[in-house]
Amino acid sequence: MADIVIPSAGAEADRKLYARKSSGLVRTIGVFGAMVFGVHCISLSSSGLIPFSWVAGVWPGSSIIGVLTVAMFFCLFHAYTYATIGATMPRSAADYTLGSRVLSAPLAFAASWTLVIFSAMVAGSLIAWIPKTGLPVMTRTMGIIMNNPSMLAFADWSVTSTGIILIGSICTVITFFTMILPTRTIVRILEVGFILGLIAWAILYFQLGTAAKDAFPVAWDKFMGAGSYEGRIALAKANGMITNPNVAIMTLAGLIMGFWIFYGYYIPTFFAGEVKQAESTLLAGSWSSLLVTWAIFVLAAILLQRLVPLEWIAAESYLSNTGYSGGPTMPWITFYAAILKPSFILILIVAIAWVYTLINLAQTYFFYCSRIIFAWSFDRLVPEAVCWIHPKLHSPIWAILIITIIAEVGVIDAALGSVMGAQLNFVFFAVWTQLVPVLAMTLFPFLKPDLFENASAMVRRKIGKVPVITIVGGITLTYLVWMIIASFLYPAVGGRIGVSNLLVLAGFFVSGFIVFYVARSVRMSREGIDLNWTFKSVPPV
Amino acid sequence: MMTRLLYASDFHGSEAFFRKFISAAFQYQANVLIVGGDVTGKAMIPIVHQGKGRFIGYLFGRKEEPDSPEALERLKRTINNVGFYPIVLEPDEARDLENNPDKMGKRFEQEMCRRVREWLTLAEEKLRPRKISLFFMPGNDDLASIDKVIDEFEYVHNPDGKRFWIDDDHELVGLSNANMTPWRCARDIEEDELERKLEQIGALLEFPTRAVADIHVPPFASGIDVCPQLDKDLRIMTEGGQVLMKPVGSPSVRCFLEKYQPLLSLHGHIHEAAGYVRIGRTLAINAGSEYAEGIMKAAIINLEKDRVKGHLLVSG
Structure with a gap:
C-alpha cells in the first residue's frame, strides 16, 4: 500500500494533490539564490560605472535614470523569453538544447559554438578591464587624492599594452586556478564577491549621501585644479558636446544600452538543469536581479545628481569618451564619491571590491561556457576528453583550460585593439547567437505542439488563443534585431562593425557547422550512431 | 552481430x-x-465534481475547471502525461479518502x-x-x-x-x-x-x-x-x-x-x-x-x- 505523506484534511486549499512518500517531492532553489547569481552576471562593478562614465556622455542631456529604466524595462521581455527557454528545457545550456531540438541542430550548435568562443573572449576582455579601467581608475583616484605620483604613474602604465597584457594575464591565470577548484569553493569566492560588491556600493552611498549639497564643486576643484569644475560644461561644449534632453533620445539610448548595462541577468538559464521549478525560479531570479541592480544604480544616480547637475556629469563623460587630451578626465562614480570623503581605507575597500568582482564576472563567463561545453559533450559533439573531470578537484580542467586560452586571446585582443574588439563588439556578437534560441522559443508552440502542451504552465500561458511566449518572443526578437541595426547606426556605442568583424562572426558560425558535421560523420562511421537522433522528436505510440 | x-x-x-x-x-x-x-x-490529482458536469482539480497549483466531458478528458490526459493519476471523485468521496489514509x-x-x-x-x-x-x-x-x-x-x-x-x-x-x-x-x-x-x-x-x-x-x-x-x-x-x-x-x-x-x-x-x-x-x-x-x-x-x-x- 502506498504510504501517504500529505493527506489533505478537507480544506479546499489543500485539496490539490494526494502525494505519496517518494523521492524528490519538494525541492526548489529560492528566488534569492537565482537573484544573487544574476546580479553577479550583471556585475556590480563594471556595469555600475557605465551609466555615469559612458551613457551620460554619449547622450548628453538624457536622464541617466530614464535610460536605466527604459533599458531595464526592455530587458524584462528578454529575461522572460530566456526564463521560458529554461523552463521548457530545464537542463544545462537550455538555449542550445531548445534551438537544436526545435529549429535545426547544426544551426543551434553553430550559434552555441560562436557564443562560447566569443564569451570566452569577452571574459578575457573583461579581465583586461581590470588593467584598462578598474585599476587605473582606483589608483588614479588614490594618486590624486593622496597626492601620490607613484600611483598616477602606475595608472598610466597599467593602460599601456604591456600593462594590460601583463596584469590581464596574471588575472587570467588567477581565474583559471580559481575555476578548477571544487564548485563549493568557487561558490564561496562568488559569495564573498557579492558581499564585497554590496559593501562597495554602501561606501559610495555613504560618501555621496552624507556630503553637503554644495560640497562637490569645492571637492572637485581641490583635486582637479581650481576652476576646473566651473569650466567643465563649457569645455565639453567647445569640444562638440550638444545637450539634448529629448525624451525620444533618452528612450533610444535606453533601447540601445540595455545589454551594455544589464547583460548577464539571463545567464542562470544556462544552468536550468540545476534549478528546480525552473519556470518560476528563473523568471523571478532574472527579473529580481534586473530590478535590484537597476535600483542600486538609480539610487547612486539620485545621490550624485543631488550634488552635481546632469549636464555636468554628461560633460565629464563626454570629454573622457572623446579622448580629450587637455587634462585628465575622471568620469567615474567611484572618483566622484572618493573626493567627497577622501579616505584611503574606503577607497582601498572599493578598489579591492571592484577588482575582485571583475574577476568574479569573468568566473561567471567561465562557468557558463563550461556548462555549455558539457551540453555538447552530452550530445557527443565534442570528444569525451574535453569534459574529463579531475578526480580530486571534481572540475572539468581541460574544458576550463580551453576557455582560459581563448580568454587570454581576449586579453591580448583588448590590449592591442585588434580585429575582434571583443568587449566593444560583444553585444553585436551576443545578439546574433541569441537569435536562434529566441526564434526557436517564439515558434515552439507551433513547431513542437506536443511538447508545448506538456510544458509547464508558464510556458503554456496564453492570451486568448495566442501563446504569451510567441508575443514576448516576438518583442524580444524585434529588440535583438534592433540592436543589430543599432550597432551599425550608432557606432559610437558599440565597436565599429567592419568587414573584418563580420568575417570573424561568419568564420565562427562556419567553424561550428564544420565541427558538427565532422562529429556526426565520425560517430556514424565508428560507432554506428547518428547524432541527429538526439535532436529528433519521438511521437508517442 | x-x-x-x-x-x-x-x-x-x-x-x-x-x-x-x-x-x-x-x-x-x-x-x-x-x-x-x-x-x-508520485501523486494522485483529485478532480472533484461540483455538480452539473463541472469539475475542479489543481495541477501544479493551478486551478483547472473542466465543464464538459471533452475538457475533463483533456485534463485527465494532461495529468497522465506529467505522471500523476487523475481520480474523478464526488465531494463526499474526496472527503472520505482524505480522512482515511489507509483507503487513500x-x-x-x-x-x-x-x-x-x-x-x-x-x-x-x-x-x-x-x-x-x-x-x-x-x-x-x-x-x-x-x-x-x-x-x-x-x-x-x-x-x-x-x-x-x-x-x-x-x-x-x-x-x-x-x-x-x-x-x-x-x-x-x-x-x-x-x-x-x-x-x-x-x-x-x-x-x-x-x-x-x-x-x-x-x-x-x-x-x-x-x-x-x-x-x-x-x-x-x-x-x-x-x-x-x-x-x-x-x-x-x-x-x-x-x-x-x-x-x-x-x-x-x-x-x-x-x-x-x-x-x-x-x-x-x-x-x-x-x-x-x-x-x-x-x-x-x-x-x-x-x-x-x-x-x-x-x-x-
Missing part, C-alpha cells in the same frame, strides 16, 4: 514518456528495451498497478510482433505489488535480482533497490544489504565482462549521481546563488562495477545527473529523466560481442 539497446528510467507514471519510449524502439530500430526503475507516479493508500496502489498493467499490455501488443524484447524493472520508489503486475506478462521480463540473456553473447542482471534516501522509499535499503544483493546478482553471471547490469542507483562519486544537497526540511541548499551539489550514489554499486567490470551498466534514480562515465572498462550510463515535462530521455547503445560500439543519449 550487433544488438541495439534502448534504455530509459524514472518514468514516474508519465504516460507521454512511456508511449514515446515504445515508439522510440521503432524509430531507432532497437532490438532490446530496458527499463531502469521508478515507473510509478490502497487507492493509490490500485492506480499505480492499473497504469503499469495498461503500459505493459500496450508494450506487449506493439513489441511482440516485431520480436523486440522488453526488460521492465521497478525502482526504489515502486511498491512490491508492481512486481506482481509485471509477472502477469509472459513477454515482459523483470530483471530485478535475476539473470537473462538479451542475445547470444550478453547477460543482463538487475537490482531495483537504492541506498537509503531522505524519503526512505519502498525499496531503500542500507548499504550493507545492497552490497549483499549485488554480490548475489554478480554470482549469477557466467561472463561478467560481457554483461549488462541494470542497477537503479548509480555508482557513488561517478558524476552521474550528483544531485542538489538538501537540508533537514528537504529544501535545496544554496550558497552564493548556486545550488550545492553532492554525490549520492551507492559505494557498493561502485565496488560491484570495479570488481565485475561488466561491459555496460545502466542507471537512473538521479534525474538531473544524466550522463555517462567510464569506471575501468565499464561504460556506466544514467539516462536521466524529465518525466514531468513529458520528455523522453533515453540511451541508445550499440553492443558488439566484447565492446560497446557506440552510445548516445537522446531526448524527445
Whole structure:
C-alpha cells in the first residue's frame, strides 16, 4: 500500500494533490539564490560605472535614470523569453538544447559554438578591464587624492599594452586556478564577491549621501585644479558636446544600452538543469536581479545628481569618451564619491571590491561556457576528453583550460585593439547567437505542439488563443534585431562593425557547422550512431 | 552481430514518456528495451465534481475547471502525461479518502498497478510482433505489488535480482533497490544489504565482462549521481546563488562495477545527473529523466560481442 505523506484534511486549499512518500517531492532553489547569481552576471562593478562614465556622455542631456529604466524595462521581455527557454528545457545550456531540438541542430550548435568562443573572449576582455579601467581608475583616484605620483604613474602604465597584457594575464591565470577548484569553493569566492560588491556600493552611498549639497564643486576643484569644475560644461561644449534632453533620445539610448548595462541577468538559464521549478525560479531570479541592480544604480544616480547637475556629469563623460587630451578626465562614480570623503581605507575597500568582482564576472563567463561545453559533450559533439573531470578537484580542467586560452586571446585582443574588439563588439556578437534560441522559443508552440502542451504552465500561458511566449518572443526578437541595426547606426556605442568583424562572426558560425558535421560523420562511421537522433522528436505510440 | 539497446528510467507514471519510449524502439530500430526503475507516479490529482458536469482539480497549483466531458478528458490526459493519476471523485468521496489514509493508500496502489498493467499490455501488443524484447524493472520508489503486475506478462521480463540473456553473447542482471534516501522509499535499503544483493546478482553471471547490469542507483562519486544537497526540511541548499551539489550514489554499486567490470551498466534514480562515465572498462550510463515535462530521455547503445560500439543519449 502506498504510504501517504500529505493527506489533505478537507480544506479546499489543500485539496490539490494526494502525494505519496517518494523521492524528490519538494525541492526548489529560492528566488534569492537565482537573484544573487544574476546580479553577479550583471556585475556590480563594471556595469555600475557605465551609466555615469559612458551613457551620460554619449547622450548628453538624457536622464541617466530614464535610460536605466527604459533599458531595464526592455530587458524584462528578454529575461522572460530566456526564463521560458529554461523552463521548457530545464537542463544545462537550455538555449542550445531548445534551438537544436526545435529549429535545426547544426544551426543551434553553430550559434552555441560562436557564443562560447566569443564569451570566452569577452571574459578575457573583461579581465583586461581590470588593467584598462578598474585599476587605473582606483589608483588614479588614490594618486590624486593622496597626492601620490607613484600611483598616477602606475595608472598610466597599467593602460599601456604591456600593462594590460601583463596584469590581464596574471588575472587570467588567477581565474583559471580559481575555476578548477571544487564548485563549493568557487561558490564561496562568488559569495564573498557579492558581499564585497554590496559593501562597495554602501561606501559610495555613504560618501555621496552624507556630503553637503554644495560640497562637490569645492571637492572637485581641490583635486582637479581650481576652476576646473566651473569650466567643465563649457569645455565639453567647445569640444562638440550638444545637450539634448529629448525624451525620444533618452528612450533610444535606453533601447540601445540595455545589454551594455544589464547583460548577464539571463545567464542562470544556462544552468536550468540545476534549478528546480525552473519556470518560476528563473523568471523571478532574472527579473529580481534586473530590478535590484537597476535600483542600486538609480539610487547612486539620485545621490550624485543631488550634488552635481546632469549636464555636468554628461560633460565629464563626454570629454573622457572623446579622448580629450587637455587634462585628465575622471568620469567615474567611484572618483566622484572618493573626493567627497577622501579616505584611503574606503577607497582601498572599493578598489579591492571592484577588482575582485571583475574577476568574479569573468568566473561567471567561465562557468557558463563550461556548462555549455558539457551540453555538447552530452550530445557527443565534442570528444569525451574535453569534459574529463579531475578526480580530486571534481572540475572539468581541460574544458576550463580551453576557455582560459581563448580568454587570454581576449586579453591580448583588448590590449592591442585588434580585429575582434571583443568587449566593444560583444553585444553585436551576443545578439546574433541569441537569435536562434529566441526564434526557436517564439515558434515552439507551433513547431513542437506536443511538447508545448506538456510544458509547464508558464510556458503554456496564453492570451486568448495566442501563446504569451510567441508575443514576448516576438518583442524580444524585434529588440535583438534592433540592436543589430543599432550597432551599425550608432557606432559610437558599440565597436565599429567592419568587414573584418563580420568575417570573424561568419568564420565562427562556419567553424561550428564544420565541427558538427565532422562529429556526426565520425560517430556514424565508428560507432554506428547518428547524432541527429538526439535532436529528433519521438511521437508517442 | 550487433544488438541495439534502448534504455530509459524514472518514468514516474508519465504516460507521454512511456508511449514515446515504445515508439522510440521503432524509430531507432532497437532490438532490446530496458527499463531502469521508478515507473510509478508520485501523486494522485483529485478532480472533484461540483455538480452539473463541472469539475475542479489543481495541477501544479493551478486551478483547472473542466465543464464538459471533452475538457475533463483533456485534463485527465494532461495529468497522465506529467505522471500523476487523475481520480474523478464526488465531494463526499474526496472527503472520505482524505480522512482515511489507509483507503487513500490502497487507492493509490490500485492506480499505480492499473497504469503499469495498461503500459505493459500496450508494450506487449506493439513489441511482440516485431520480436523486440522488453526488460521492465521497478525502482526504489515502486511498491512490491508492481512486481506482481509485471509477472502477469509472459513477454515482459523483470530483471530485478535475476539473470537473462538479451542475445547470444550478453547477460543482463538487475537490482531495483537504492541506498537509503531522505524519503526512505519502498525499496531503500542500507548499504550493507545492497552490497549483499549485488554480490548475489554478480554470482549469477557466467561472463561478467560481457554483461549488462541494470542497477537503479548509480555508482557513488561517478558524476552521474550528483544531485542538489538538501537540508533537514528537504529544501535545496544554496550558497552564493548556486545550488550545492553532492554525490549520492551507492559505494557498493561502485565496488560491484570495479570488481565485475561488466561491459555496460545502466542507471537512473538521479534525474538531473544524466550522463555517462567510464569506471575501468565499464561504460556506466544514467539516462536521466524529465518525466514531468513529458520528455523522453533515453540511451541508445550499440553492443558488439566484447565492446560497446557506440552510445548516445537522446531526448524527445
